[in-house]
Amino acid sequence: MQQTRLVSSASYVPSIGSTNAALLGRPAPPGTLLIADEQTAGRGRRGRSWYAPPGTSLMFSLAVELRLDAASRSLVTLAAGAALIQAIREALDPVTPRVGLKWPNDLLIGEAKAAGILTESQDELIVIGVGINVDWRDVDPPPAIQATSLAEAAGQDVDRWDLLGRLVTRLDAELEELERDPGGVVPRYVPSCVTIGRTVSATVGDRSMTGRAVGVTTAGHLQLSLADGRRVTVTAGEVTHIRPAGHPDERA
Ligand code: BTN
Numbered sequence: 384m385q386q387t388r389l390v391s392s393a394s395y396v397p398s399i400g401s402t403n404a405a406l407l408g409r410p411a412p413p414g415t416l417l418i419a420d421e422q423t424a425g426r427g428r429r430g431r432s433w434y435a436p437p438g439t440s441l442m443f444s445l446a447v448e449l450r451l452d453a454a455s456r457s458l459v460t461l462a463a464g465a466a467l468i469q470a471i472r473e474a475l476d477p478v479t480p481r482v483g484l485k486w487p488n489d490l491l492i493g494e495a496k497a498a499g500i501l502t503e504s505q506d507e508l509i510v511i512g513v514g515i516n517v518d519w520r521d522v523d524p525p526p527a528i529q530a531t532s533l534a535e536a537a538g539q540d541v542d543r544w545d546l547l548g549r550l551v552t553r554l555d556a557e558l559e560e561l562e563r564d565p566g567g568v569v570p571r572y573v574p575s576c577v578t579i580g581r582t583v584s585a586t587v588g589d590r591s592m593t594g595r596a597v598g599v600t601t602a603g604h605l606q607l608s609l610a611d612g613r614r615v616t617v618t619a620g621e622v623t624h625i626r627p628a629g630h631p632d633e634r635a
Contacts, residue, residue, distance in 0.1 A: 464488030466553035483577030566601035
């Protein structure tokens with residue numbers, strides 16, 4: 384892999400519980416990249432598990448320390464999403480399936496999820512965990528999982544090590560830029576965010592609301608316009624796209 388400012392040591396393991404948990408548990412020095420072919424206790428956002436059969440995916444975690452104030456830390460996840468979509472577009476070029484980011488950072492192809500990012504931190508250490516469904520053409524996922532993979536969408540083989548190199552290079556650039564100008568990531572992220580313009584339901588703590596996603600603030604939070612005209616900002620939580628893209632009500 385190309386040497387970057389970000390990565391000082393890279394290792395690959397055939398199987399592990401969770402690459403995020405491993406780096407947080409040590410804790411690993413910044414610059415540690417840990418790649419696994421299989422995770423037996425892969426972690427997703429909001430306490431969910433991450434499913435990926437061996438040999439089908441790219442899964443890794445990267446430990447970083449960034450010069451960022453506390454308020455800008457939630458932007459790391461957007462920067463990682465922006466890097467992810469750039470790397471995937473590059474890797475799949477010239478085939479360009481409809482990739483987009485569901486806020487904050489699920490990578491969708493059409494309406495199906497093909498990758499996710501879980502950013503966790505401990506003191507100054509930030510661990511960015513990425514799971515990409517690279518080739519699930521022979522996978523029969525459990526019914527609860529509505530997912531696709533890059534190879535299915537592109538109709539071609541995808542080299543996961545080539546993709547990893549591109550992604551680390553993009554992450555390096557995005558995180559450097561993030562330290563220089565935290566809010567500047569938002570205009571790079573927004574054009575790929577397919578949540579904007581959609582009607583969504585958002586669950587924040589024990590409150591649920593439905594509204595139209597109208598933008599992302601400079602702090603990386605999602606702005607909703609509710610039916611009664613109120614504007615609310617979703618800082619964290621679960622967002623569901625509740626109407627299919629292209630529905631007449633989505634275009635107004
Ligand atoms: C999500 O969309 O819910 C986030 C999924 C993140 C999965 C990756 S796979 C590598 C890293 N290690 C983990 O345990 N989770 C992340």
